[in-house]
Amino acid sequence: MKLRILSVIAALAAIQTGATPSAASEAPGAYLAARQAGYDKDYAAAAEYFTKALIKDPSNPASLESVVGAQIALGRIDRALPVARKIEADGLLSQISHMVLIADEVRREAYDDLFLRFEKDRGIGELADGLISAWAHLGKGDMREAIRLFDEVAEQRGLRSFAIYHKALALASVGDFEAADQIFSGKSDGPMQRTRRGVLAWAEILSQLERNNGAIALIDDAFGTDFDPEIAQLRALLESGERVPFTRISGATDGVAEVYYSLGRALLADTSEDYALLYSRIAESLSPDHVDALMMSAELLESLERYDLATETYKRVPRDHPTFSAAEMGRAESLRRADKTDAAVEVLEQLSESNPDLALVHVSAGDLYRQLERFADAVEAYNRAVDLYAAHGSEQWFVHYARAISYERLGDWENAEADFRKALELNPEQPQVLNYLGYSLVEKQVKLDEALDMIERAVARQPNSGYIVDSLGWGLYRLGRYDEAIGHMERAAELIPIDPVVNDHLGDVLWAVGRITEARFQWRRALSLVDEDKPSPDISPDRIRRKLEVGLDAVLAEEGAEPLEVADDDR
Numbered sequence: 001m002k003l004r005i006l007s008v009i010a011a012l013a014a015i016q017t018g019a020t021p022s023a024a025s026e027a028p029g030a031y032l033a034a035r036q037a038g039y040d041k042d043y044a045a046a047a048e049y050f051t052k053a054l055i056k057d058p059s060n061p062a063s064l065e066s067v068v069g070a071q072i073a074l075g076r077i078d079r080a081l082p083v084a085r086k087i088e089a090d091g092l093l094s095q096i097s098h099m100v101l102i103a104d105e106v107r108r109e110a111y112d113d114l115f116l117r118f119e120k121d122r123g124i125g126e127l128a129d130g131l132i133s134a135w136a137h138l139g140k141g142d143m144r145e146a147i148r149l150f151d152e153v154a155e156q157r158g159l160r161s162f163a164i165y166h167k168a169l170a171l172a173s174v175g176d177f178e179a180a181d182q183i184f185s186g187k188s189d190g191p192m193q194r195t196r197r198g199v200l201a202w203a204e205i206l207s208q209l210e211r212n213n214g215a216i217a218l219i220d221d222a223f224g225t226d227f228d229p230e231i232a233q234l235r236a237l238l239e240s241g242e243r244v245p246f247t248r249i250s251g252a253t254d255g256v257a258e259v260y261y262s263l264g265r266a267l268l269a270d271t272s273e274d275y276a277l278l279y280s281r282i283a284e285s286l287s288p289d290h291v292d293a294l295m296m297s298a299e300l301l302e303s304l305e306r307y308d309l310a311t312e313t314y315k316r317v318p319r320d321h322p323t324f325s326a327a328e329m330g331r332a333e334s335l336r337r338a339d340k341t342d343a344a345v346e347v348l349e350q351l352s353e354s355n356p357d358l359a360l361v362h363v364s365a366g367d368l369y370r371q372l373e374r375f376a377d378a379v380e381a382y383n384r385a386v387d388l389y390a391a392h393g394s395e396q397w398f399v400h401y402a403r404a405i406s407y408e409r410l411g412d413w414e415n416a417e418a419d420f421r422k423a424l425e426l427n428p429e430q431p432q433v434l435n436y437l438g439y440s441l442v443e444k445q446v447k448l449d450e451a452l453d454m455i456e457r458a459v460a461r462q463p464n465s466g467y468i469v470d471s472l473g474w475g476l477y478r479l480g481r482y483d484e485a486i487g488h489m490e491r492a493a494e495l496i497p498i499d500p501v502v503n504d505h506l507g508d509v510l511w512a513v514g515r516i517t518e519a520r521f522q523w524r525r526a527l528s529l530v531d532e533d534k535p536s537p538d539i540s541p542d543r544i545r546r547k548l549e550v551g552l553d554a555v556l557a558e559e560g561a562e563p564l565e566v567a568d569d570d571r
Contacts, residue, residue, distance in 0.1 A: 041274060041304050046070040047079075061092050068096050072278050074309070075297070077103065077285040088122070096278065098122055099260075102132060103282050106256045111136045127159050131166050131259045138170055139252030146170055154189065162262065164189040165198060169258065172201065173249040177208045194222060197248070197262075197292060203234060207244035215244075226394060229358070230322035257287035265296065273300045291323050298330055307338035325355050329364045336368060344368060352381075359388035363399055370406055378406040397427035401436070408440060409537070416440070431468060434458035439471040442478045451475055466495030470502045473509060480565055482512040493522075500529035501539050511552045512564050523548050 047070035053063045064087050071080035081104055084097035098117075102124065105114040114136050123129035134149035147167065154163035168183035182188040184202040192198065199222045206215035215238050223231055237244050249255050264279025277300045283293035294316055301310035311334045317327035328351045335344035348365040355361050366381035382403035389396050404419030420437040424430065438454035441447045452475045458468045473488030489506045496502055507522030527544045530536075547555050556563060 041306060043070045043073040043306070043309070047074060047076075059086075059090055061087070061090075061094075064090075064092070065094050065096055068094070068100060069278065072096070072100065072281050073274060075281050075284065075313070077282065093122075095124060099124055099278060099282055103256070103260070103286055106132070106136065106139075106253055107286060109139060109252075111140050126156070127153065127162060128259060128263055130156075130159075131162065132256050134166065135170065135252045135255035135259065138174070138255065143170075143174060161193045162266075164192055165195075165262070166255065166259065168192070168205075169201060169249045170255060172205050172208075172246050173251060173255065177205045177246070180205050181209060196222075199223075200231070200234060201246070201248040203238065204244050204246045204248065207238060207242075208246055210243065212238045212241060212243075228322075229325055233322045254287050254290075257283045257290050257293065260286065261290060261293045261296065273303045276300060277304070291317055291321055291327075295323065295327065295330070298327070298334075302330065302334050302337070305337075307334045310334040311338070325351060325358055325361060329361065332364065332368065336371065341368075341372060345372075352384075356384075357388065359385045359392075359396075359399075362388065363396075363402070366399075366402060366406070370402060370409075373409070375406040375409045379403060379410070382406065395422075395426055397423040397430060397433070400426065401430075401433050405436065413440075413444070429457060429461065431458040431461040431465070434461075435465075435468045435471050438475065442471070442475045445478065448475070448479055452479065464495060466492045466499065466502060469495060470499075470505060474505050477505070477509050477512065482509060482564075485509045486513055498529055500526045501536075503529060504539055504544060507547070508552055511547075516551075519552070520548060 047067055050063045050066045050070065054060065054067065057063065064083055067083045068080045068087070071077070071083070077100060080100050084094070084100040087094045087097040088101060101122075102114065102117065105111070105117070115133065117123060118129050118133055123132075130149060130153035134146045134153070137143075137149060138146040147170070150163050150167035150170065154160045154167070156163075164183050167189065168180045171177075171183070172180040179188075181202070184192060184198070184205065186192065199218060203215040203218055206212070206218065216235060219227075219231060219235050219238075227235060234244065249258060260279045261283035264276045264283065267279065268276045277297060280293050280296040280300065283290055284297060287293065294313060298310045298313035301307075301313060311331050314327045314331035314334065317324050328347055332344040332347040332351075335341070335347065345368060348361070348368055351361050352365055362381045362385040366378045366385065369375070369378035369381060382399055385396075385399050386403070389399065400419045401423040404416045404423065407413070407416035407419060417437070417440075420433060420440075423433045424437070427433065434454040435458040438451040438458065441451035442455075452472075455468065455471045455475050459465075459472050462468050469488055470492035473485045473492055476482075476485035476488065486509050489502075489509045492502050493506045503522050503526035507519045507526060510516075510522060511519035523544050526539070527541060527548075530539060530541050530544075532541055543555065546558075553563060
């Protein structure tokens, strides 16, 4: 079960110290407000209110640890540090405070203090402590002991991949590129699981060994031909024959930052976003140039719906870094999700002007325009992306699919259908494309047999997608196969019970099979789910009201549509 660190921190502190939080009784307003802020992941409010609670109860373990966690999440490690020191001075055990104190000792190069800490079992955990100890010995100039410790960690079950990765980086950081290459290649200590950062580090190592062709082959094998700007820039340097410097790690502090980053990334599979955020934030603080840590923090904050913090973090990526364009696209998405759409559009428009040859920027702009229902602008942006991809000999199914949706919304069905079919040519059996094209054909009452076949194939690939199952039921309804449609429509309503379109469709199918009372219930339910402040082309509240007044048959007659051919005419 995933845990949110600020919502469980009081319980953790009580377990570790045997204490019961007393702030709730001594300062109930601040404490309760702080706990609510923690549940809401409002880190700024949590830090403020827990700090106020500490005024009344300065040694309360829950409040102390919560302040540390909130300040780390905010990226304010300097403010977390004195509170972490207070926790340790009070004799409390706190992994979060240890994370901060260890980072501070590494930053100050207080390695002897760090070693004493580990002797007293005041570290983070077996893997982190072992790797950090090894990097600290490297910081003291004792490479032999550093290597011994990396090897010691590698002997522990499940930790080998981490240990040899850091060992290879450590060797490269002191200029032993031959030994580092031996590890990355698997000739010694390997094989190593390949990661993006690992591949880029190895490519730099190969370049230092004057093996640029090998580095290019490595990149092509790992990433194919569709490179992001950072990979493209490195590959271009290698192709030019330039000897690329090793930039990943410059010393022990960078090495420890990499420990925090790589552990945080690994922990994401088994823990919560806000716990992983603690690791990426500390990695940022130790190595401000660690752009991958910055991007990880921003992405985690976006997942946690802390959009303002995500926006601030994305903005810290330097303009001259090759990841800047990805950071700006992330910033635009955070602004959009925070309902700051004008600012989001401005970010992407400026990025499109400064990076006119980057197809992904135009795709992002098109996606934003499409979400804002500016479909003509979306088509223009997608046009630029399609042209750029074609110029590089690479076509992307999603761009054609997204442009097809925009054309369809503009009423240009000829171009929409052509793009849908192009998307299927590039990615056959893609369920979203099959469903959208099939559903559109059903709505237009053309090529119904082909449409139904497409939707059935989509359902076979995604049987638990309520929208796709709805399309199948609706297609059968359009073909007059009402008894077959009803089961699929009921299944769709189970999968997405609060979708007004699905409930409206279910009402129509129920009416068609003579279940009149149930049909009216579904129409009323659909009407209750419609947000009339945000009109949708997919559903008409007035049409639903009319069906409730006079029934579906009368509405179809008023619209000039063919009447339903139903088995039960008892209306």
